[in-house]
Amino acid sequence: xxxxxxxxxxxxxxxxxxxxxxxxxxxxxxxxxxxxxxxxxxxxxxxxxxxxxxxxxxxxxxxxxxxxxxxxxxxxxxxxxxxxxxxxxxxxxxxxxxxxxxxxxxxxxxxxxxxxxxxxxxxxxxxxxxxxxxxxxxxxxxxxxxxxxxxxxxxxxxxxxxxxxxxxxxxxxxxxxxxxxxxxxxxxxxxxxxxxxxxxxxxxxxxxxxxxxxxxxxxxxxxxxxxxxxxxxxxxxxxxxxxxxxxxxxxxxxxxxxxxxxxxxxxxxxxxxxxxxxxxxxxxxxxxxxxxxxxxxxxxxxxxxxxxxxxxxxxxxxxxxxxxxxxxxxxx
Amino acid sequence: xxxxxxxxxxxxxxxxxxxxxxxxxxxxxxxxxxxxxxxxxxxxxxxxxxxxxxxxxxxxxxxxxxxxxxxxxxxxxxxxxxxxxxxxxxxxxxxxxxxxxxxxxxxxxxxxxxxxxxxxxxxxxxxxxxxxxxxxxxxxxxxxxxxxxxxxxxxxxxxxxxxxxxxxxxxxxxxxxxxxxxxxxxxxxxxxxxxxxxxxxxxxxxxxxxxxxxxxxxxxxxxxxxxxxxxxxxxxxxxxxxxxxxxxxxxxxxxxxxxxxxxxxxxxxxxxxxxxxxxxxxxxxxxxxxxxxxxxxxxxxxxxxxxxxxxxxxxxxxxxxxxxxxx
Numbered sequence: 015x016x017x018x019x020x021x022x023x024x025x026x027x028x029x030x031x032x033x034x035x036x037x038x039x040x041x042x043x044x045x046x047x048x049x050x051x052x053x054x055x056x057x058x059x060x061x062x063x064x065x066x067x068x069x070x071x072x073x074x075x076x077x078x079x080x081x082x083x084x085x086x087x088x089x090x091x092x093x094x095x096x097x098x099x100x101x102x103x104x105x106x107x108x109x110x111x112x113x114x115x116x117x118x119x120x121x122x123x124x125x126x127x128x129x130x131x132x133x134x135x136x137x138x139x140x141x142x143x144x145x146x147x148x149x150x151x152x153x154x155x156x157x158x159x160x161x162x163x164x165x166x167x168x169x170x171x172x173x174x175x176x177x178x179x180x181x182x183x184x185x186x187x188x189x190x191x192x193x194x195x196x197x198x199x200x201x202x203x204x205x206x207x208x209x210x211x212x213x214x215x216x217x218x219x220x221x222x223x224x225x226x227x228x229x230x231x232x233x234x235x236x237x238x239x240x241x242x243x244x245x246x247x248x249x250x251x252x253x254x255x256x257x258x259x260x261x262x263x264x265x266x267x268x269x270x271x272x273x274x275x276x277x278x279x280x281x282x283x284x285x286x287x288x289x290x291x292x293x294x295x296x297x298x299x300x301x302x303x304x305x306x307x308x309x310x311x312x313x314x315x316x317x318x319x320x321x322x323x324x325x326x327x328x329x330x331x332x333x334x335x336x337x338x339x340x341x342x343x344x345x346x
Numbered sequence: 347x348x349x350x351x352x353x354x355x356x357x358x359x360x361x362x363x364x365x366x367x368x369x370x371x372x373x374x375x376x377x378x379x380x381x382x383x384x385x386x387x388x389x390x391x392x393x394x395x396x397x398x399x400x401x402x403x404x405x406x407x408x409x410x411x412x413x414x415x416x417x418x419x420x421x422x423x424x425x426x427x428x429x430x431x432x433x434x435x436x437x438x439x440x441x442x443x444x445x446x447x448x449x450x451x452x453x454x455x456x457x458x459x460x461x462x463x464x465x466x467x468x469x470x471x472x473x474x475x476x477x478x479x480x481x482x483x484x485x486x487x488x489x490x491x492x493x494x495x496x497x498x499x500x501x502x503x504x505x506x507x508x509x510x511x512x513x514x515x516x517x518x519x520x521x522x523x524x525x526x527x528x529x530x531x532x533x534x535x536x537x538x539x540x541x542x543x544x545x546x547x548x549x550x551x552x553x554x555x556x557x558x559x560x561x562x563x564x565x566x567x568x569x570x571x572x573x574x575x576x577x578x579x580x581x582x583x584x585x586x587x588x589x590x591x592x593x594x595x596x597x598x599x600x601x602x603x604x605x606x607x608x609x610x611x612x613x614x615x616x617x618x619x620x621x622x623x624x625x626x627x628x629x630x631x632x633x634x635x636x637x638x639x640x641x642x643x644x645x646x647x648x649x650x651x652x653x654x655x656x657x658x659x660x661x662x663x664x665x666x667x668x669x670x671x672x673x
Binding site for chain 2: 085087116117118119120121122126128129130135136138140143144145146147148149150151152153154155157158164176177180181183184187342343344345346
């Protein structure tokens, strides 16, 4: 079904299939993360994971505006970006469990998913660590005239890193096709960003002559519409862009960060979860606009749940890499 | 017969870069003051005129930024050569080199490659004081995923630079700033020198002097003095400290039974420590004396000439160490 709907309801050119696809992607990320939390709680997953619950509309809205061969760089809280850019559930779970079948043969884990096939230059466990990489990918795109753009995802915490301003300066000087995408989820680890960020962060981009915008990161339609406009502009050669998506991390800094009351209240979390949940907002909108009914959305939920169960089964039963692989891949 | 000219080490590096840039359009250079200025040591003079400002790219003074940009460019199809000017500025690029460039191939399960070269200088005695005189190459040797090159002659510099640019891994290439004007024969034709293959710069039988970068020239000078004293020194240059040609070093010491390791980096936990341990493990039963290590004195490099000169090994101190070892 590709019924075009009125522009008043969404961005120009967007159809119902695309809206439902975005909803489904968000749902997939949410259910993926819930499963990750469960695997951690049941001690089936080694190490930790930084969950993306609450921020799904950002990755999905932005990646929906990208082409398959456009580049992204991701963060420690990166599962959502990888899935939104097209990663497969089974190989994602396999990587998180340290299995040979994972995206990085088990050598990267939760914080380092990388996949050339989907343009994913890699999640990065150094805050702001990938700003140079994304800028370099944009440099290549411009030099080789490939028409690709690069999106550098980072959180508000990365606004404290000097590297970001070094590369923004160069990207502006050389008009590189890169989008600096700040997911402002209000907390850098266990600290409110209001305690760490001075001034208005949008003006930081303005200092380099980079056009900055902010958008409600809980509304996937708004994120997509804004990202589409920004991506198109950057792809046309207008130089870099800075986009702040205002969002919220529903859960802790990582799966083990359960008692959070010393840095934020349960009431605040509850308010975001009930009033500002990107999935709920989109589901309500789809039904109120009669683009999908609850039965259809419930069916989608069941389908995605089943896909996730299969993917987890695959990952759990997949073998670990044999120990003789430990010294492979150090050098190309 | 192929043409061989006398070039300086600086000219040899430039020729290697120019030839690789002609051969492969993906190769570009970026760094501070590298285009019209041709770098502070004029090593890159003339390249911007031939290749243009897009391929000889002057950057802001943002070492971490342009090194990080090079990592991303390398991953996506370019072959960047990053000019970090002074090795002392390694501190500024360390996250990009150590946490990013070095690990990306491994962390991605071998899917992304980072074919880039980071060029930097090392070496003291240029009266540049503590923040422009260090030899910090050992830091990079400590990190799996990086390769570290230390040429000691114009011939080696050209051949090793070509290999570095063609390598699919991040390579750190250190040039001793005191050697840029050192002349030597360099073939005009295309040649490369493989990594991990040491070069016996001078054959000898009584003592092995393993030396790197400008310390090779110091060791060769000492070997002449030793010859006059009746001691035959073998001088070996590993050329790349990682990968390290352990076999050639060990074989030499098995023959001579005595070894001195000379490197301009700090001795403690440094290149000399690693090489001495390789020799001790590989030739222990052939050694007539403990392996002697000589490196920069464990002090920040001082400015005052008599103080600075006292911090680095010289022909005379290497000569004295060797005679003591063979006594």
